Amino acid sequence: MAAATNIVWHEASVDREARSRQRGHRSVILWFTGLSGSGKSTLANAVNAVLFERGLATYVLDGDNIRHGLCNDLGFSDADREENIRRIGEVAKLFVDAGVITLTAFVSPFRADRDKARALVADGDFIEVYCAADLAVCEDRDPKGLYAKARAGVIKEFTGISSPYEAPEAPELQVDTGSQSIEESVASVLSLLEEKGVLKAGA
DSSP states (O other), rough: OOOSSSSOOOOSSSSSHHHHHHHOOOOOEEHHHHHHHHSHHHHHHHHHHHHTTTTOOOOEEEEHHHHTTTTTTTTTTHHHHHHHHHHHHHHHHHHHHHTEEEEEOOOOOOOOHHHHHHTTTTTSSEEEEEEEHHHHHHHOOOOSSHHHHHTSSSSSSSSTTTBBOOOOOSSSSSETTTSOOHHHHHHHHHHHHHTTTTSOOOO
């Protein structure tokens, strides 16, 4: 299918800066990446709950949930994984423009795909959070039973088993979700948001 050509970007009557002033906080993308079972969704939702209680505009884009709708036509080949992350990057960019602190929880195994998502927004708008639980820890947890299926050959192209995971080389934050408590992990993320000026210290 050929890309549309007769289209022109329409400037919104209310811009991102106006939304930020009204809400009292910046909007950013918090991109949680890591192996299946590393705690990405758990951490993203825990951080989201704290931010919501503070009255901030937030939303979680979760890998499994997105594949029920926006990306339900995609499989898990390298090409489909790339397209999955491309779509998420574009959606997250729109959320940031809407003034929302956007938390994404995706395995997103390839550095190049994460870098493309980062390149969609301005410097400082993309915060990569590496949930750095070891494969052994993730496989021992196996909350969805996926590793067992992958080891049995039921699931093909499973990240960490039959498909590679490229860990971030310089994430804004690395959280040892294999050993830290969820409270400690949330505190690390909130501290970084204060440091980046997304949140007001002590708010």
